[in-house]
Amino acid sequence: MNTVVSAMALDYPAKKLHVYLSDDGGSPLTLNGMREAYDFARWWLPFCKRYGVKTRCPKAYFREEEDDEGIGMSSETEFDSEKQKVKEKYELFKERVSEHRKRHRGDSSHTGQDHPPTIEVVRGDVIDEVVQAHQEPMPQLIYVSREKRPSHHHHFKAGALNALLRVSGVISNSPYILLLDCDMYCNDHSSARQAMCFHLDPRLSRSLSLVQFPQRFHNISENDIYDSKIRSYFWTCWYGMDGLKGPILSGTCFYIKRESLYRKPTQEGSDLMDLKKLFGHSNEFIKHLWRKEKPSKDTFAGDSAALRKETQLLASCGYENGTKWGQEVGFMYYSVVEDYFTGFTLHCNGWTSVFYNPPKPQFLGTATTNLNDLLIQGTRWSSGLSKVGISRFCPLVYGSLRMPILQSMCYAQLALFPFYCLPICCFATIPQICLVNGISIYPEVSSSYIMLFAFIFLSSLCKHLHEVVASGHTVQTFLNEQRIWMIKSTTSHVYGTIDAVMTQIGMRRASFLPTNKVDDDEQSKRYEMGIFDFQTSILFLAPMVTLVILNMASFIVGVARVLTLGGGDELFMQIVLSFFILAMTYPVIEGMVLRTDKGRIPRSVTTLSAFLSLALLLLGSGFLMR
Ligand SMILES: O=c1ccn([C@@H]2O[C@H](COP(=O)(O)OP(=O)(O)O[C@H]3O[C@H](CO)[C@@H](O)[C@H](O)[C@H]3O)[C@@H](O)[C@H]2O)c(=O)[nH]1
Ligand SMILES: [Mn+2]
Numbered sequence: 001m002n003t004v005v006s007a008m009a010l011d012y013p014a015k016k017l018h019v020y021l022s023d024d025g026g027s028p029l030t031l032n033g034m035r036e037a038y039d040f041a042r043w044w045l046p047f048c049k050r051y052g053v054k055t056r057c058p059k060a061y062f063r064e065e066e067d068d069e070g071i072g073m074s075s076e077t078e079f080d081s082e083k084q085k086v087k088e089k090y091e092l093f094k095e096r097v098s099e100h101r102k103r104h105r106g107d108s109s110h111t112g113q114d115h116p117p118t119i120e121v122v123r124g125d126v127i128d129e130v131v132q133a134h135q136e137p138m139p140q141l142i143y144v145s146r147e148k149r150p151s152h153h154h155h156f157k158a159g160a161l162n163a164l165l166r167v168s169g170v171i172s173n174s175p176y177i178l179l180l181d182c183d184m185y186c187n188d189h190s191s192a193r194q195a196m197c198f199h200l201d202p203r204l205s206r207s208l209s210l211v212q213f214p215q216r217f218h219n220i221s222e223n224d225i226y227d228s229k230i231r232s233y234f235w236t237c238w239y240g241m242d243g244l245k246g247p248i249l250s251g252t253c254f255y256i257k258r259e260s261l262y263r264k265p266t267q268e269g270s271d272l273m274d275l276k277k278l279f280g281h282s283n284e285f286i287k288h289l290w291r292k293e294k295p296s297k298d299t300f301a302g303d304s305a306a307l308r309k310e311t312q313l314l315a316s317c318g319y320e321n322g323t324k325w326g327q328e329v330g331f332m333y334y335s336v337v338e339d340y341f342t343g344f345t346l347h348c349n350g351w352t353s354v355f356y357n358p359p360k361p362q363f364l365g366t367a368t369t370n371l372n373d374l375l376i377q378g379t380r381w382s383s384g385l386s387k388v389g390i391s392r393f394c395p396l397v398y399g400s401l402r403m404p405i406l407q408s409m410c411y412a413q414l415a416l417f418p419f420y421c422l423p424i425c426c427f428a429t430i431p432q433i434c435l436v437n438g439i440s441i442y443p444e445v446s447s448s449y450i451m452l453f454a455f456i457f458l459s460s461l462c463k464h465l466h467e468v469v470a471s472g473h474t475v476q477t478f479l480n481e482q483r484i485w486m487i488k489s490t491t492s493h494v495y496g497t498i499d500a501v502m503t504q505i506g507m508r509r510a511s512f513l514p515t516n517k518v519d520d521d522e523q524s525k526r527y528e529m530g531i532f533d534f535q536t537s538i539l540f541l542a543p544m545v546t547l548v549i550l551n552m553a554s555f556i557v558g559v560a561r562v563l564t565l566g567g568g569d570e571l572f573m574q575i576v577l578s579f580f581i582l583a584m585t586y587p588v589i590e591g592m593v594l595r596t597d598k599g600r601i602p603r604s605v606t607t608l609s610a611f612l613s614l615a616l617l618l619l620g621s622g623f624l625m626r
Pocket of ligand 2: 181366
């Protein structure tokens with residue numbers, strides 16, 4: 001609701017602003033919540049405008065209300081009493097929503113995967129004369145829940161967005177669209193105007209598809225132990241790509257030109273039959289496609305029966321059959337990271353994008369702040385990305401023919417980075433197994449050849465450190481990122497790439513596990529204190545802990561071997577490598593050995609992993625001794 005209300009409060013002419021909410025679950029509770037939110041917005045919007053309230057997300061505003069002062073001509077006391085009134089309305093809004101939820105708790109009449117389309121122009125329930133009297137025009141709020149049937153593939157978020165594109169195409173058909181995930185809100189009400197500065201710039205406008213703002217988050221702790229900020233994207237890569245043809249579409253927080261989802265920048269008009277093949281058979285939708293005709297006033301009001309029928313058709317699950325939605329038009333279906341692949345397609349088609357990162361975050365979201373969510377999300381991302389990497393759309397081939405080579409390399413770097421898991425897993429096992437067996441695989445410390453290895457190792461660390469520091473972050477961030485990179489590479493990237501290979505050869509269907517949106521108090525406390533929380537699946541824990549135990553064992557055996565038998569010269573590099581890995585993954589050791597709280601690594605997992613690493617060691621040693 002906060003996403004919706006903060007978007008309605010954007011500083012933009014109300015008549016030109018339409019807020020659509022996509023409810024993929026098709027829940028009557030959400031629809032009811034929307035009506036309540038609309039009622040609340042009737043109070044909230046005028047209040048924000050009158051007193052120049054900067055934080056227009058109600059939840060955030062009331063959380064930090066002491067710091068947020070109203071400006072304008074009105075006296076403090078008037079502001080205070082108005083604020084109090086609005087706060088009461090906010091409390092009432094929350095109460096009514098939770099009451100409604102309680103009343104309908106047992107309702108099992110609807111399921112998230114099987115429901116008809118529902119499209120409603122939300123009007124609110126309470127007609128309050130006082131508010132009505134002072135009523136300035138409000139942005140329209142439209143609830144859209146596309147049809148879902150178990151027999152149809154729904155293409156996750158991209159499918160939902162395409163349904164929104166079609167429905168909004170016959171209701172408002174605005175040429176520019178802001179896309180926000182349900183866990184984000186507008187933090188600066190001027191973002192629309194700022195984005196329009198780019199879109200309306202005659203030097204950029206022709207080929208400009210989207211203005212991307214970074215994803216920033218309101219719930220990240222000082223230490224950011226899980227690298228939830230994903231700094232390397234929004235503080236390094238996106239800036240680099242901005243110097244080429246622009247950053248990758250990042251799923252949320254961007255203003256996109258509707259037309260760019262329909263055709264190439266150079267493409268001229270096509271005939272009706274061709275359009276129907278691309279966009280489906282809705283005449284109403286095609287009529288408005290190129291904005292020559294805006295939806296008329298009466299359709300706009302949203303209550304004509306014909307319009308209702310049309311929107312239901314456009315949001316039905318059979319509508320896309322035989323069309324090019326998701327393949328040539330709209331958001332792309334090929335990969336679960338629809339954002340990456342849609343951005344890639346746009347750039348291949350000749351569109352450009354712009355990255356804009358003003359000091360005040362324009363949008364704030366909820367980041368994944370526990371290991372479990374992080375790894376689930378990481379698995380989905382690496383599965384989606386590597387699927388593109390190993391397909392015919394591999395950016396190095398498909399992309400390099402359609403965009404500047406450097407740009408295609410950027411895309412390739414992202415699509416292929418999950419495959420880093422292969423070398424990482426080798427680095428975490430082979431030198432260690434050799435070390436235990438006293439086999440040296442690196443040059444001796446005394447040989448000058450060692451310089452080459454040291455140079456590569458240290459320069460890659462320095463490059464990373466430089467990126468972190470140059471983007472205004474600390475050495476602590478560097479350490480966190482290294483650690484999370486190791487953890488992800490041996491867990492979610494492994495599963496992600498396996499998943500991608502399996503879907504590619506048809507052994508699995510793609511899936512989209514949404515990130516958890518509910519907080520656990522104890523977990524949050526640990527997170528704030530910078531303590532890892534290992535409450536996650538054994539599938540994630542076991543590989544990670546196994547590798548740490550293997551490194552511990554090899555380090556101890558290696559050092560003992562050198563002390564008793566000598567040979568430190570040859571084995572030095574391997575000992576250093578094990579030490580480096582152990583130092584970086586210290587929280588895992590701590591979770592295994594030292595901690596007793598709920599977030600520790602369970603004993604059973606440690607025992608299992610110890611067996612696994614022993615097995616790995618024996619197997620490896622057996623192989624080496626052959
Ligand atoms: O079947 C689905 C699944 C998801 N969503 C929506 O997709 C959005 C993102 O889902 P979330 O669970 O928050 O995933 P995240 O991993 O946090 O999302 C990141 O990764 C996605 C790609 O995997 C991008 O689309 C997002 O913009 C990006 O923030 C949410 O608004 C969901 O409502 C749907 O509408 N239908
Ligand atoms: Mn999210």
